[in-house]
Amino acid sequence: MAWSPGTFVRTDIEIADFADASRRLAESIDEAVRCLAGDGKVLLELSGGLDSSIIAAALARCEAQAQAVSLSTGSAESDERVYAQVAADAAGIALKFREVGISNLVGRARTREARPGLPVILGAADSVLSEEGAAQAITAFFSGAGGDCVFATPNAAGAAADAAIRSGWAARSTWRTIEAIARYHNASVWSVAGRAWQLARGASDPGSWPRTRGYLADTVPLPDAPLHPWLAETSSMLPGKRDHVHAILASLAHIDGYPRHAIAPTRFPLLSQPVVETALRIPSWLWVEGGQDRAVARAAFANRLPDLIRDRRSKGALDGYALAAIEQQADGLRPFLLDGHLAHQGLLDLARVENALRERVRRADPRAHLLLPVIDTENWLRAWLGDP
Incomplete structure (x- = not known):
């Protein structure tokens, strides 16, 4: 490299x-x-x-x-x-x-x-x-x-685990980090400390890349992807720094x-x-x-x-925008996905896709959001292969 x-x-x-x-x-x-x-x-x-x-x-x-x-x-x-x-x-x-x-x-x-x-x-x-x-x-x-x-936005207790491994659990700096993460996530100090303890105990475990089946058919295997060269190095890193590299x-x-x-x-x-x-x-x-x-x-x-x-903590969101796009275009998305390249290869759970396009979903429901990568991939395939 x-x-x-x-x-x-x-x-x-x-x-x-x-x-x-x-x-x-x-x-x-x-x-x-x-x-x-x-x-x-x-x-x-x-x-x-x-x-x-x-x-x-x-x-x-x-x-x-x-x-x-x-x-x-x-x-x-x-x-x-x-x-x-x-x-x-x-x-x-x-x-x-x-x-x-x-x-x-x-x-x-x-x-x-x-x-x-x-x-x-x-x-x-x-x-x-x-x-x-x-x-x-x-x-x-x-x-x-x-x-x-x-800028290493924290999504877990990795920084606290790093501080504990480096300075020890009794160190003031470790507990200051635990308190900081608890304040950020609006969580208890003890829940953050417990998670940090788990991460620190498995510090040499590089972990697995997060994956979701989404709308793939149950018959589709999820083979391990080739390991990215960067990830091969992360087993020797502190847990929080490993998360940083993954991000x-x-x-x-x-x-x-x-x-x-x-x-x-x-x-x-x-x-x-x-x-x-x-x-x-x-x-x-x-x-x-x-x-x-x-x-x-x-x-x-x-x-x-x-x-x-x-000092801003809030952030703009596109959840409602994405759901509105799917809902308004459901009639066009139905043949696009159910008769597309992914469907023809037997990769999709067609019943679940159809239900997701038929039902009105709430903003907190992940089902509609999981459709977006399927739509992206079908568009990408058609760029290379044309319409099926």
């Missing part, structure tokens, strides 16, 4: 001091944004979340001509205009608001990619960004995608297949090599300091972000 995350999780190059970690992370992000933007004309997709707002703050120090667009689906859950405007004003970047209609899930313009790439549900948003990019003659789109992964790897599935790349490339500064290498050198427990997610990143740009953005 030309590059490996295992090189940057060694204790001898660890950035163990919180202030030093924050400073170095800010420097790496500023450098990545400056180099990727150059002196061109860039368009930032600005949601007003922490990650895209950090990119806006870094663009403010570049020579590039930066503009931003904030997308909304018209529903309250996706309306982040207040946050986006505050972030744009702080960075001194012009901001335009655009509303996105429902994506066409069937028969979208297809390009042949090595993997499905951009989810079909985001097709309408991609079209809006393409229009803006073409109208403004930009040289690059900019996105804060990958920030949740690179970064997962984020790379969402950076290609964008039709807007016919207009200009998309730059993902938070997934650039200097930023990822810096992030990997930061211990997992520093990322949850004070009970906040992405704590090092928040501190790195504390003086450049408005309080509303820096």
